[in-house]
Amino acid sequence: MTRRLGNLPGSETVTSFVGRRAMVGEIRALLGSARLVTLLGPGGMGKTRLAIRVGETAHRAFADGVWLVELAELRDPALTDHAIIDALGVPDRSAESSEEVLIEHLQDKSLLLIIDNCEHLLDACGNVIAAVLRAAPGVRIIATSREALHVPGEHVVPVPPLSFTSSDEGGGDGNPLEYEAVELFVQRAAAAVRGFTLDAENHEAIARLCARLEGMPLAIELAAVQLQSMGVNEMLDRLEDRFQALSTVVRGAPARHQTLRAAVEWSYALCSPAEQTAWARLSVFPGGFDLDAALAVIGYDSLTAQESTDAVTGLVSKSVVLRQVHSAGARYHMLETIRQFGRELLRGSDAELDVSRRHAHHFAELAAHACHDWSGPRQREWSSMLRREQVNFREALRFGFDDDADPSAAVRTAVDLRHLWVMGAGREGREWIDKAVAALHADTPLRAEALWVAGWVRQVQGEPTGSSAILTECIDAARRHGDQVTLARAELFLGVNKLLGDELDEAEALLSGARATYRSLGAEDSESLIGLAAHGWLRLIEGDDREAEKIAEECRRLSRGIGECWAATWALWVLGLIGWTRSDDILATAALREAIEIKRDLGDWLGIPCCVEVLVWMLAESGQHRRAARLMGANRELWVPIGQPMFGFATYLQAHENYTATLREALGDARFEAEHTAGGHLSPDATVDHALGTPRQTRTAPSSPLTRRERQVARLVAEGLTNREIAEHLVISPRTAEAHVENILTKLGYTSRAQIAAYVRADHSPDSRPAQSR
Numbered sequence: 001m002t003r004r005l006g007n008l009p010g011s012e013t014v015t016s017f018v019g020r021r022a023m024v025g026e027i028r029a030l031l032g033s034a035r036l037v038t039l040l041g042p043g044g045m046g047k048t049r050l051a052i053r054v055g056e057t058a059h060r061a062f063a064d065g066v067w068l069v070e071l072a073e074l075r076d077p078a079l080t081d082h083a084i085i086d087a088l089g090v091p092d093r094s095a096e097s098s099e100e101v102l103i104e105h106l107q108d109k110s111l112l113l114i115i116d117n118c119e120h121l122l123d124a125c126g127n128v129i130a131a132v133l134r135a136a137p138g139v140r141i142i143a144t145s146r147e148a149l150h151v152p153g154e155h156v157v158p159v160p161p162l163s164f165t166s167s168d169e170g171g172g173d174g175n176p177l178e179y180e181a182v183e184l185f186v187q188r189a190a191a192a193v194r195g196f197t198l199d200a201e202n203h204e205a206i207a208r209l210c211a212r213l214e215g216m217p218l219a220i221e222l223a224a225v226q227l228q229s230m231g232v233n234e235m236l237d238r239l240e241d242r243f244q245a246l247s248t249v250v251r252g253a254p255a256r257h258q259t260l261r262a263a264v265e266w267s268y269a270l271c272s273p274a275e276q277t278a279w280a281r282l283s284v285f286p287g288g289f290d291l292d293a294a295l296a297v298i299g300y301d302s303l304t305a306q307e308s309t310d311a312v313t314g315l316v317s318k319s320v321v322l323r324q325v326h327s328a329g330a331r332y333h334m335l336e337t338i339r340q341f342g343r344e345l346l347r348g349s350d351a352e353l354d355v356s357r358r359h360a361h362h363f364a365e366l367a368a369h370a371c372h373d374w375s376g377p378r379q380r381e382w383s384s385m386l387r388r389e390q391v392n393f394r395e396a397l398r399f400g401f402d403d404d405a406d407p408s409a410a411v412r413t414a415v416d417l418r419h420l421w422v423m424g425a426g427r428e429g430r431e432w433i434d435k436a437v438a439a440l441h442a443d444t445p446l447r448a449e450a451l452w453v454a455g456w457v458r459q460v461q462g463e464p465t466g467s468s469a470i471l472t473e474c475i476d477a478a479r480r481h482g483d484q485v486t487l488a489r490a491e492l493f494l495g496v497n498k499l500l501g502d503e504l505d506e507a508e509a510l511l512s513g514a515r516a517t518y519r520s521l522g523a524e525d526s527e528s529l530i531g532l533a534a535h536g537w538l539r540l541i542e543g544d545d546r547e548a549e550k551i552a553e554e555c556r557r558l559s560r561g562i563g564e565c566w567a568a569t570w571a572l573w574v575l576g577l578i579g580w581t582r583s584d585d586i587l588a589t590a591a592l593r594e595a596i597e598i599k600r601d602l603g604d605w606l607g608i609p610c611c612v613e614v615l616v617w618m619l620a621e622s623g624q625h626r627r628a629a630r631l632m633g634a635n636r637e638l639w640v641p642i643g644q645p646m647f648g649f650a651t652y653l654q655a656h657e658n659y660t661a662t663l664r665e666a667l668g669d670a671r672f673e674a675e676h677t678a679g680g681h682l683s684p685d686a687t688v689d690h691a692l693g694t695p696r697q698t699r700t701a702p703s704s705p706l707t708r709r710e711r712q713v714a715r716l717v718a719e720g721l722t723n724r725e726i727a728e729h730l731v732i733s734p735r736t737a738e739a740h741v742e743n744i745l746t747k748l749g750y751t752s753r754a755q756i757a758a759y760v761r762a763d764h765s766p767d768s769r770p771a772q773s774r
Contacts, residue, residue, distance in 0.1 A: 034153070035153055036149075040157065063110040064109040067111060071118060081124075099128060114142045126151050129151050164210045164214070226318075274303055278315060286394075295308050296361075364412065374419055396410075423607075426457055451490070454470050488531075494510050496531075529558060533571040555570075555571035569598045630675040631687070717744075
């Protein structure tokens with residue numbers, strides 16, 4: 001089965017879609033002629049769910065997938081195009097504007113963009129949508145908004161309420177489930193209350209309730225969950241009281257807005273005082289949050305930790321807070337309408353400033369912990385957390401830098417988030433770290449730290465000149481303050497800068513000096529080990545591949561010693577280059593594939609195209625011309641947001657051109673262009689699958705009961721490694737390695753490691769590359 005491209009939520013995370021089947025078909029048909037369809041309606045009308053349903057049913061019409069962009073949590077209009085880039089999974093680290101990166105990515109794509117919640121960013125959304133429509137003819141857009149965007153070519157589709165009976169007496173003589181509102185209520189009620197069904201005793205009250213709520217999906221869902229504590233008739237009586245009171249609360253508001261507000265206020269009134277307090281305080285989160293974060297902003301003043309936990313549980317049971325379980329644990333979030341109601345309660349209250357400060361403090365501590373613990377065995381876990389909490393870090397930084405009295409806490413957080421900036425959020429990181437440098441007017445050690453991070457971020461964005469100037473300033477400042485760690489880091493990255501510019505003597509002096517400083521400090525971290533890997537690369541460029549290999553292996557050994565894996569991937573990249581230099585296909589391919597797998601786990605989309613580039617060269621040399629051409633086209637898309645392949649390093653740029661010519665000659669222009677273009681339509685994740693040969697493994701998956709990690713362990717067993725050596729190689733505990741081996745033996749029905757080795761050899765024989773003279 002072909003995997004769908006895109007990022008629509010899976011069926012397990014979205015409640016069932018009710019009603020509007022004809023409307024789904026109408027919108028799909030409209031997309032055939034209209035390139036922008038805006039679904040218009042008030043909050044709670046179900047615009048998002050309708051748009052997603054259209055995307056689910058129309059995915060086959062778009063070769064490059066259906067992509068959802070959620071803007072509800074975004075407050076800065078300047079980041080609108082960046083949010084779209086993030087949703088598309090495009091690594092954005094280049095110095096080009098976000099709009100240029102977005103247009104370059106979309107201009108030859110056939111895809112559907114669903115841009116959700118545009119109403120608070122109308123101008124920004126309108127501008128970026130207009131630019132996309134002009135430059136990318138294969139892109140169709142569905143926007144959801146409470147106001148029209150007024151973009152040329154826009155087709156506005158009002159989203160009506162779900163159908164409901166107009167009879168004051170209830171359902172009439174027909175089947176109440178013929179009405180969409182009743183169908184939704186019954187489905188949600190059955191999910192909330194075990195054994196609930198529509199029957200002769202309750203169907204009229206349910207029909208009247210849905211009519212009173214005017215068929216608004218969110219209001220109906222809020223009502224359905226109240227069946228946990230009261231009957232339908234009691235619920236209807238209480239809701240009638242709420243509507244009677246409403247006319248004096250929201251004068252002049254549209255009827256449907258009054259309906260929704262009544263339903264939300266009604267849910268609020270049914271909450272305990274602790275739950276009401278928690279509702280308001282949780283509205284500080286612009287996106288998702290975990291329980292620890294929730295307790296950090298709730299649990300003070302009048303609420304104990306246990307009362308805070310109970311309040312969150314109560315809000316979940318009332319569907320005010322939604323809970324989803326992921327691999328990292330439970331995550332919570334509020335629908336935007338619910339959150340905005342909470343913000344109204346919080347805004348202007350005595351608690352508003354305290355809650356924002358507690359939110360910022362919690363995420364500042366989290367960033368500091370991740371940074372301090374980064375160079376160790378929890379690196380993958382921290383990397384995942386940084387990406388998952390990015391929107392909360394953004395809110396914490398925004399609040400911190402708005403505090404003119406003392407921005408130092410925000411500066412510290414921006415510096416501590418450096419690994420997020422250089423691996424996956426370069427453009428946003430540059431904005432925050434530049435703000436950090438500017439915020440500290442005095443010459444302080446903290447400002448010097450911010451300078452070296454600013455230089456590093458510019459380096460990964462392909463700005464060698466700007467990076468060099470900032471790092472040089474940092475070196476001077478670090479020397480004045482006697483800050484040896486900051487000095488070593490600035491010298492390290494300035495050395496890499498000189499290496500990329502082919503200034504090898506200067507690179508040697510700087511990298512050697514940084515290495516000497518690190519040794520004198522007696523501590524290794526990811527940055528120092530990246531410097532060691534860079535030193536190995538320098539030796540390779542100078543022609544000493546044996547010394548380069550020795551340094552790269554030392555980097556891997558030191559990385560294993562502290563449980564680090566990110567810097568080790570750069571050592572693996574150097575080993576891949578060594579294998580390419582020696583025409584050693586086995587060394588190069590094994591090192592590069594291992595590096596790519598780890599980098600994908602870490603979200604290092606700066607390092608992945610570096611590894612894929614060299615893998616393309618090896619594939620071209622080994623005669624796998626079609627696969628190499630397709631992977632080259634795919635990798636071109638990964639390089640776009642970064643800059644030229646291999647950061648513009650002249651020797652490797654020439655290698656890229658040479659292999660392009662080789663592949664054209666081997667395949668012919670037509671076949672090369674076809675494969676190259678097909679590769680350009682692969683998503684970043686599909687590109688990694690293609691580089692690793694995962695598509696082949698996927699097709700044979702039914703015959704292999706092993707997980708990806710177990711296959712990795714099996715390959716190491718076949719290479720003769722002991723359990724302890726496997727543990728060191730994969731940076732896991734010996735007990736975990738032993739458990740993997742036992743699982744493999746059990747699943748395959750084997751009794752010896754020799755049988756595992758034979759299995760691996762048999763499994764990989766179809767993928768062996770043809771022997772070819774070089």
